[in-house]
Amino acid sequence: MQPQLRILSSELIAQIIDEAFQxxxxxxxxxxxxxxxxxxxDAGAQVDEDQQVxxxxxxxxxxxxxxxxxxxxxxxxxxxxxxxxxxxxxxFDPGSSGVNILDxxxxxxxxxxxxxxxxxxxxxxxxxxxxxxxxxxxxxEVPKEIGDLYRLYLxxxxxxxxxxxxxxxxxxxxxxxxxxxxxxxxxxxxxxxxTAVFDVCPSPPLIWSKFGSRSLIxxxxxxxxxxxxxxxxAGAAAPITLLGSVVQHTAECISGxxxxxxAKPGSPIVWGGAPAIMDMRQGTTPMGAVETAMIDxxxxxxxxxxxxxxxxxxxxxxAKVVDYQAGMESSTAAMIGALAGINMISGxxxxxxLACMSPEKLxxxxxxxxxxxxxxKGMLVHTDTLATEMFEGINFKGEFLKQRIxxxxxxxxQYLPSAAIDRGxxxxxxxxxxxxxxxxxxxxxxxxxxxxxxxDLPPDQMTELQNMVSGLAKEAGMDQLxxx
Amino acid sequence: MIEQIFKAMAQSIxxxxxxxxxxxxxxAIELGIDPLDAINKGFVVGVDHVGELFSTGExxxxxxxxxxxxxxxxxxxxEPEMSKQGTERKLLGTVVLGTIEGDIHDIGxxxxxxxxxxAGFKVFDLGVNVPVMSMVETARNENADIIGVxxxxxxxxxxxRDVVEALDDMGMRPTVKIMVGGAPVTRxxxxxxxxxxxxxxxxxxxxxxxxxxxxx
Numbered sequence: 004m005q006p007q008l009r010i011l012s013s014e015l016i017a018q019i020i021d022e023a024f025q026x027x028x029x030x031x032x033x034x035x036x037x038x039x040x041x042x043x044x045d046a047g048a049q050v051d052e053d054q055q056v057x058x059x060x061x062x063x064x065x066x067x068x069x070x071x072x073x074x075x076x077x078x079x080x081x082x083x084x085x086x087x088x089x090x091x092x093x094x095f096d097p098g099s100s101g102v103n104i105l106d107x108x109x110x111x112x113x114x115x116x117x118x119x120x121x122x123x124x125x126x127x128x129x130x131x132x133x134x135x136x137x138x139x140x141x142x143x144e145v146p147k148e149i150g151d152l153y154r155l156y157l158x159x160x161x162x163x164x165x166x167x168x169x170x171x172x173x174x175x176x177x178x179x180x181x182x183x184x185x186x187x188x189x190x191x192x193x194x195x196x197x198t199a200v201f202d203v204c205p206s207p208p209l210i211w212s213k214f215g216s217r218s219l220i221x222x223x224x225x226x227x228x229x230x231x232x233x234x235x236x237a238g239a240a241a242p243i244t245l246l247g248s249v250v251q252h253t254a255e256c257i258s259g260x261x262x263x264x265x266a267k268p269g270s271p272i273v274w275g276g277a278p279a280i281m282d283m284r285q286g287t288t289p290m291g292a293v294e295t296a297m298i299d300x301x302x303x304x305x306x307x308x309x310x311x312x313x314x315x316x317x318x319x320x321x322a323k324v325v326d327y328q329a330g331m332e333s334s335t336a337a338m339i340g341a342l343a344g345i346n347m348i349s350g351x352x353x354x355x356x357l358a359c360m361s362p363e364k365l366x367x368x369x370x371x372x373x374x375x376x377x378x379x380k381g382m383l384v385h386t387d388t389l390a391t392e393m394f395e396g397i398n399f400k401g402e403f404l405k406q407r408i409x410x411x412x413x414x415x416x417q418y419l420p421s422a423a424i425d426r427g428x429x430x431x432x433x434x435x436x437x438x439x440x441x442x443x444x445x446x447x448x449x450x451x452x453x454x455x456x457x458x459d460l461p462p463d464q465m466t467e468l469q470n471m472v473s474g475l476a477k478e479a480g481m482d483q484l485x486x487x
Numbered sequence: 488m489i490e491q492i493f494k495a496m497a498q499s500i501x502x503x504x505x506x507x508x509x510x511x512x513x514x515a516i517e518l519g520i521d522p523l524d525a526i527n528k529g530f531v532v533g534v535d536h537v538g539e540l541f542s543t544g545e546x547x548x549x550x551x552x553x554x555x556x557x558x559x560x561x562x563x564x565x566e567p568e569m570s571k572q573g574t575e576r577k578l579l580g581t582v583v584l585g586t587i588e589g590d591i592h593d594i595g596x597x598x599x600x601x602x603x604x605x606a607g608f609k610v611f612d613l614g615v616n617v618p619v620m621s622m623v624e625t626a627r628n629e630n631a632d633i634i635g636v637x638x639x640x641x642x643x644x645x646x647x648r649d650v651v652e653a654l655d656d657m658g659m660r661p662t663v664k665i666m667v668g669g670a671p672v673t674r675x676x677x678x679x680x681x682x683x684x685x686x687x688x689x690x691x692x693x694x695x696x697x698x699x700x701x702x703x
Contacts, residue, residue, distance in 0.1 A: 404552040405549075405553060428670070428687065430687050
């Protein structure tokens with residue numbers, strides 16, 4: 004039995020959905036792309052072109068909700084389905100949208116570069132706890148025009164894992180799909196076995212921007228999975244109440260799904276988000292607050308009521324260094340997300356409200372995730388009797404270490420942490436330099452990077468990718484791609 | 488052929504398969520393989536391997552214990568053959584081992600015993616809650632080289648000092664060394680009470696015991 008955390012009663016869920024439908028009629032949803040408004044109008048929604056507001060009746064939306072695939076897989080580049088979006092499957096990937104990197108020696112946050120992103124990708128590639136890669140930091144030395152596709156390029160060069168990514172412009176969405184298609188054998192083949200999911204964001208409250216709507220339509224038509232990242236900010240860009248924010252999230256997601264499914268029924272889409280409460284002293288958006296995790300757990304439960312694949316942003320911290328706060332916020336949230344049965348949980352490695360990535364933290368977070376995944380496996384029944392057979396021959400002696408079954412089941416029962424976690428005696432700890440978690444992670448990361456091996460991918464496809472990206476870089480004014 | 492059997496012997500220890508180890512030991516006798524070779528070129532290789540893996544965190548306590556048990560089984564098959572041939576396994580030394588009076592913690596001490604005997608020490612494991620004098624007397628009767636005293640509690644740890652003093656009183660210190668161990672025991676404590684050696688864990692205990700015997 005997979006342990007579960009549920010925090011909404013069925014009555015509350017019904018009320019959340021009901022109020023979301025009410026919001027979609029009054030005040031309606033602001034849809035800033037004409038083509039999207041036209042799709043909604045054709046389906047029976049009432050459109051105010053002057054205000055760009057669409058009043059979406061429940062029956063129009065309900066029809067769209069029916070055609071959403073209840074599950075799909077992401078594939079690695081060996082063609083294996085390694086991420087299951089659906090049911091209560093739980094996966095983790097590093098956080099994305101970072102701009103800075105934590106320098107492990109100076110503890111300063113500095114703008115990230117190619118080298119930093121490559122390091123993060125290699126780290127996530129080496130740790131089994133991460134089921135997917137993310138395009139985690141923007142590389143500061145690369146022109147902004149290609150910032151998004153350049154991140155994906157690096158991931159494709161250094162890892163075969165599926166990717167949670169996103170584009171900054173419509174043009175680049177298309178370019179990034181083409182990049183992925185190189186390895187899939189064309190766009191149609193990619194749609195059959197997608198290797199990436201694209202984040203698409205509504206703008207709180209209740210707005211689908213031009214770019215957001217465009218992305219929904221383009222991704223739907225390409226058959227590439229879209230992941231809605233709705234971001235109600237409780238108390239600022241959303242109601243102060245956690246439940247009010249969940250209602251807003253529901254309305255933003257249902258309206259997004261409606262546009263998406265009207266563009267192409269049956270295309271895969273994920274019920275996701277990155278909400279937060281607003282810290283009313285600092286005016287910041289704490290991703291590590293328990294209320295943030297509560298909104299996530301609640302909206303995921305709403306999504307599950309419909310049977311949709313789910314995503315959220317948890318497992319990051321607002322601390323600036325990898326300290327107790329970082330550990331507390333990240334591991335608590337990772338555990339909550341896992342227990343909520345959320346299909347993809349993004350955020351690991353991140354500090355400072357998702358602005359700063361730390362590869363060392365990513366490595367430590369993997370331990371929290373390993374423990375959360377162990378928790379999810381639950382209390383396992385391996386044997387006919389739970390204990391009585393194992394007591395044969397024991398005769399009041401603590402000799403279970405000698406039993407064959409102890410050896411057989413050890414790794415199934417216990418999650419074995421890496422050397423980042425200290426379980427030695429005080430003497431062993433002292434002997435090993437009396438290190439703290441961060442220092443151990445630094446050492447461990449070095450071992451990991453030394454042992455890393457580049458993926459074996461067809462050279463002609465790699466060359467095609469490089470040619471394509473260097474062509475796009477030239478257009479953006481960068482004569483040569485940074486050396487890898 | 489013989490090389491393959493040696494390999495299989497090592498593997499039986501690595502796998503912790505006592506029955507395989509027993510079969511291989513019997514096979515060795517039937518084939519006329521020198522029992523000492525069977526031990527040193529076969530089974531011991533497996534014990535060393537598991538010990539190494541344990542030190543690097545790749546093997547775990549159950550592997551270590553089962554390897555020790557398999558080793559014991561193999562040796563017990565080969566021993567009668569050795570005495571028949573008038574040879575014997577060259578013992579690295581004799582160790583009297585026990586958890587001190589008032590303390591009933593067993594696992595760590597037993598593990599040390601298993602590893603020591605797998606490595607080639609003769610071990611008299613007196614169990615738990617062992618009075619100071621019965622350790623000392625056993626050591627005298629068996630001509631022991633080493634006494635290993637385990638204590639898991641800070642309250643019983645102090646009795647490790649009594650063992651040291653009793654040996655002093657009886658004039659046995661020149662010939663009998665004292666090793667101490669257990670969760671609260673530190674190198675400083677060992678020095679303070681005048682013990683000869685201390686080890687953090689069972690694999691370390693073998694190395695320390697060898698050092699005390701002037702081996703390696």
